Amino acid sequence: MTHALPQPGILAPLPPQARYISFLLREGADPREALRALAAQATGEGLVVGLGADLVARLGASVEGLRQFNGMPGAKVRLPATPAALWLWLRGDDRGELLHRSRKLTALLAPAFDPQRITDTFLHAGGKDLSGYEDGTENPTGDDALAAAVVAPDAGVLAGSSFAAVQRWRHNLPEFDAMTREQQDHGVGRERDSNEELDDAPASAHVKRTAQENFEPEAFVLRRSMPWVEGNEGGLVFVAFGHSFDAFEAQLRRMSGAEDGITDALFRFTTPDTGAYFWCPGVRGGQLDLRPVGL
Template sequence: MSHFQSGILAPVPPLARHLFFAIESVDALGQLPAVLTALLPLVDGDATVVGLGESLVHALDGKLAGLRAFPALSGAGVDVPSTQHALWVWLRGDDRGELLHRARAIEAALAPALKLVQSTDSFRYKTGHDLTGYEDGTENPEGEAAIAAAFVGDGAAGEAGGSFVAVQHWAHNLDHFAAMPQDEQDKIIGRRKTDNAELEDAPESAHVKRTAQESFEPEAFVLRRSMPWAEGGAAGLLFVAFGCTLDAFEVQLRRMAGLEDGIADALFRFSRPLTGGYYWCPPLRDGRLDLRAIGC
């Protein structure tokens, strides 16, 4: 029986580590089935969530409807980059040392066919806030609505219970944001920081207006599981959004970039995306990743 990776639906953990892997070279393609077999015992779908990129699916001679590479977009004075990778692993936990050792075990299992090219630690701030101090994911669907938004409901063998995910690193200029008056900060987000209430008179550029999920046709609901990150002098939000397709996230992103009406999201006044990737999170079958949808 197939079931979704439960870590997707669970609340964000205190700590997490995101691993991004690339295929070492075309010479390594023949080793991919073996390293994926070695990976399976290390993935429970709860503490460890896995997503496959389009290049990995193609390298396995598979094809999955709806999976594509992340699009690079240029909008109203903003650029959204694509840094697509072959595999994404989301390690969830509450002990940084334990996350380190799990990451090392996964990296060893995937070598030499898949090479770790980026690793980012993230953390829960307050009760689930962005580093700007605003609550993150306020409009997340809940209960059955969350399941409907995040997971494929039916399809061929190995598709039901799967989920598509968009992953981006956003870098914040926190000094610039902190220097703004509170009223100006609220108008950028479209909510009051003090009580999280949505502003009735928020400008059209406010983030909540740019991404109002019910304002799209069809409605564009996603399940967000974003967490802050900080490394050296840089910091921001590691944005993660799960969906039954990639379409809902992409129409939101296009509107944020101003491609719909020429109005860019006010978030770009203090933050910018550094990365962007799309992945397919297979369902589970008998406690293991179900790769039948891609012919494995």
């Protein structure tokens, strides 16, 4: 029997436009019919689907490795937990088209799910954060990306699936603007224009806090983050796909100061206001493979 393949949108390049929607499960609702209907929609690059731990439990199932995000023990900064039952990442190149697709999906799910949060995002300056720094410089590619982001083919029923850590970070742009260029570069650990890593960056620099090859074991994730804007405020929807949550948690432990008391310099001008974990089923036979949760 062939194993499932990863949802195509996970490994595809970032789209020009996107919309992230999280849903809560209605009290007393049976989600099975809605999930079966959704399963036929997420077979291409345009939609990625993730299930939360509470939803899996409501189905009377379990997914090894799936758990709730509960912050980080010992963290020196605030890491809010905002669990959701279901998460959709709609990908495209036209905001109006994304709106219409999201309305249809919300109606499809309405018998069992209520929207919790909707965030529209976009590709900025070819892949830069709103701070002007390139995001995801050291993302793995090719087979390395597949190994980092997707459960291996020999892993049984979960093969082809992924685990997604999702946080919406809110930038304090006036605080960032008030920093000198040197302070900005040292906070990130790179020179903004050249994207070159700084040899003299302090221990708190983001690059030094999160260098994936410097963990034991190495902590590689596939980042699929995109900027968001609402009015005159903005930030980054951080999304990390992994074959487990272990690599993400290793990085967050170090960033938050839980490991050695040194917090990532990024927290000087940006902080997360959401945090959730999801399991993203693979695709098999032309639809989401929901066999691991009994569907």
